[in-house]
Amino acid sequence: MESHGLTRVTDPEGTVCQLACFNCLLKITLYKLYRDAGKDLQPLSSNTDLYSCLTHAHAETQDQAFKENVLDCLIEPVGESVFAPLLEARHHLINREASIDEVGRIFESLVPQEARRRLGQFRTPMYIAEFMADWAVQRGGDQVLDPGIGAGVLTAAMYDAKHTAEGDAHVDEMWGVDLSELATVMSSTALKLTNGEGSPNFIQDDFMETSTEGQPQRPDQQNPHVPPKMDAVVSNPPYSRSHELSREKKNRINRIAEDEAGMEISQKAPMYHYFFVHAAQFLNAGGRMAFITPARFLETNYGITLRTFLLDHFDIHGMILLDGDIPVFENVDTDPCITFLEKNVDEESNCATTFVRADKWPGAEPLFEAVGGDVQGKMSYGFVNQVAQRELMPEFNWTEYIDPESVDAIPGLKPFREIADIKRGIATGKNDYFCLTQAEVDEWGLNEEYLVPLIRRTKGVSDYDLREHENWKQWLRDGDEAWLLYCYDEDGEPITDIDDPELQAYLEHGEENGAANSYLAQNRTPWYVVDQRDAASILVTYMSKDGFQFIHNKAGVVSLNNLHNVFLDGYEDTEVEALLAYLNSSVANAIAKRSGRTYSRGLHKIEPNELKDLPIVDPDDLSTGEATALSRKFREVCEASRDNDRNVDAEMQELDEKVIEVISPGQQTLDLPRRGTD
Numbered sequence: 001m002e003s004h005g006l007t008r009v010t011d012p013e014g015t016v017c018q019l020a021c022f023n024c025l026l027k028i029t030l031y032k033l034y035r036d037a038g039k040d041l042q043p044l045s046s047n048t049d050l051y052s053c054l055t056h057a058h059a060e061t062q063d064q065a066f067k068e069n070v071l072d073c074l075i076e077p078v079g080e081s082v083f084a085p086l087l088e089a090r091h092h093l094i095n096r097e098a099s100i101d102e103v104g105r106i107f108e109s110l111v112p113q114e115a116r117r118r119l120g121q122f123r124t125p126m127y128i129a130e131f132m133a134d135w136a137v138q139r140g141g142d143q144v145l146d147p148g149i150g151a152g153v154l155t156a157a158m159y160d161a162k163h164t165a166e167g168d169a170h171v172d173e174m175w176g177v178d179l180s181e182l183a184t185v186m187s188s189t190a191l192k193l194t195n196g197e198g199s200p201n202f203i204q205d206d207f208m209e210t211s212t213e214g215q216p217q218r219p220d221q222q223n224p225h226v227p228p229k230m231d232a233v234v235s236n237p238p239y240s241r242s243h244e245l246s247r248e249k250k251n252r253i254n255r256i257a258e259d260e261a262g263m264e265i266s267q268k269a270p271m272y273h274y275f276f277v278h279a280a281q282f283l284n285a286g287g288r289m290a291f292i293t294p295a296r297f298l299e300t301n302y303g304i305t306l307r308t309f310l311l312d313h314f315d316i317h318g319m320i321l322l323d324g325d326i327p328v329f330e331n332v333d334t335d336p337c338i339t340f341l342e343k344n345v346d347e348e349s350n351c352a353t354t355f356v357r358a359d360k361w362p363g364a365e366p367l368f369e370a371v372g373g374d375v376q377g378k379m380s381y382g383f384v385n386q387v388a389q390r391e392l393m394p395e396f397n398w399t400e401y402i403d404p405e406s407v408d409a410i411p412g413l414k415p416f417r418e419i420a421d422i423k424r425g426i427a428t429g430k431n432d433y434f435c436l437t438q439a440e441v442d443e444w445g446l447n448e449e450y451l452v453p454l455i456r457r458t459k460g461v462s463d464y465d466l467r468e469h470e471n472w473k474q475w476l477r478d479g480d481e482a483w484l485l486y487c488y489d490e491d492g493e494p495i496t497d498i499d500d501p502e503l504q505a506y507l508e509h510g511e512e513n514g515a516a517n518s519y520l521a522q523n524r525t526p527w528y529v530v531d532q533r534d535a536a537s538i539l540v541t542y543m544s545k546d547g548f549q550f551i552h553n554k555a556g557v558v559s560l561n562n563l564h565n566v567f568l569d570g571y572e573d574t575e576v577e578a579l580l581a582y583l584n585s586s587v588a589n590a591i592a593k594r595s596g597r598t599y600s601r602g603l604h605k606i607e608p609n610e611l612k613d614l615p616i617v618d619p620d621d622l623s624t625g626e627a628t629a630l631s632r633k634f635r636e637v638c639e640a641s642r643d644n645d646r647n648v649d650a651e652m653q654e655l656d657e658k659v660i661e662v663i664s665p666g667q668q669t670l671d672l673p674r675r676g677t678d
Contacts, residue, residue: 065188160194205225412663414615434515455539456482578617
């Protein structure tokens, strides 16, 4: 029951009984297919000794599906009332037009989705299986492997692809591995339903414990089977998340994959990460792999090692990200990604990697044209972008390549880090002590030489520029904490010799109320000197549902670590405003969202290191006219944000249009999100 995730279903015993009947149906169907193909097998009837017939069939055909399994024991004692309907049902399965899909559908109807979800099992639709197999299989005589055969859809698709390729195809060139005994029965039956002659090589065992020819045997090797090297591997590997595996199991497969990859792999890695690494060991040089997995590995931190591994060992021909609305996996909340790989022959790849975003399924041919040709740009079905593989960086968020707003789709952009210094705001350790209102400053008699203007909170700040009189002084009048205790002298050196009695009294107050005892304070010398920080040119809100906001800091305030700080040097006000026009556009926000992280309920967050890689317009690369035009649009947005009678969204739309005109002249093809949506 564990191998099918049945320990968590409502009625495991009833489900097992149904699976036993299904197992029997498949075996007697397979038996008939072999008999019809000329094998020396006696006909079956309701009075037949089924055990003897299946044992003889195993000896006659060498098909592992006929081996006795635990489900056979449940069906053997039943009488004609159960067996006779199964004999009749096999004709329905054989004569059904989409009989291979039918095998998978029956299995899914018997095993509840929560059980399949726990094991990460989701059946591959036939049109996806055929697409993957047609790319991976190059010759009729290819040795091919499905390392998680399930219902046999991918296996059958590979066999069909072998028949359409040049050269003779044989069933004994088909290989598969699966933990489930029932999976080997389903796959053998599915393959035989495609009129396959001979018997396949299906292994009932853990794929991660299976080695291939030439691999050194591990001292603790648990699987004696050693398949040959393969020409093609096609897989829909388990989607199981790390926490669904026992600690012992997780540690073991992690060690196996780390040894094979030659690098550390995060314990957060999902099961399909390990399948990528282990399957690579089975491929001949020049062999091909086609995997369908969740797209999360393209953007997550734990995916960095997988992206590194793929870059080091493969020519990455294509990554096709399918929209969640395309019917791939029913009731599964994920965007699938189909990855096309070819085992490296040379150390350095000269391959061009094609990134495809498919908003709808266009059929196989347009996608083959994209991956194998020079198609680029916006398509009727989505977007195509080609990048030289040698330019791909594993630390980069690869989903950015699959969008019209990507750095390679917009010529002339460069990483933000090339023109700016980007840091977090100041962390004090005890904000209610270091941040003061004007009343508190007056009460303690603190001299302003020990204070700097501060933006304390971002909530409610809707302006795109901060002004001294209209913002900061208004905060003072409103009683906000608009001062920060900042003990540096004119040369930027920490003030350590205190000769000001009012300041000394306030510092003693901090020692009494615990401000000196925070973790940060204890790691500062002296404890009351916070991070040295000038007023940033631009302040950035880094958590948002609707979009990140880039604020022109004309008030000269410093911020806490609830805002990121962007420091620019050598730019005129017009150039800074031109940059801000771009940064606040839908183009930049769409890229920023994909560069950062998305949390529950659509909350986006971007960290400083991610912000440093944000593709931006360098004001120095703009003409005077372009910079002036963008600056003017940004100032109009700033004024509109302060005027209740003006429509900020309308001004932002005009800003978007001007940004597109400048960065993509004459094209106007950028696929912008709607304002106010996510």
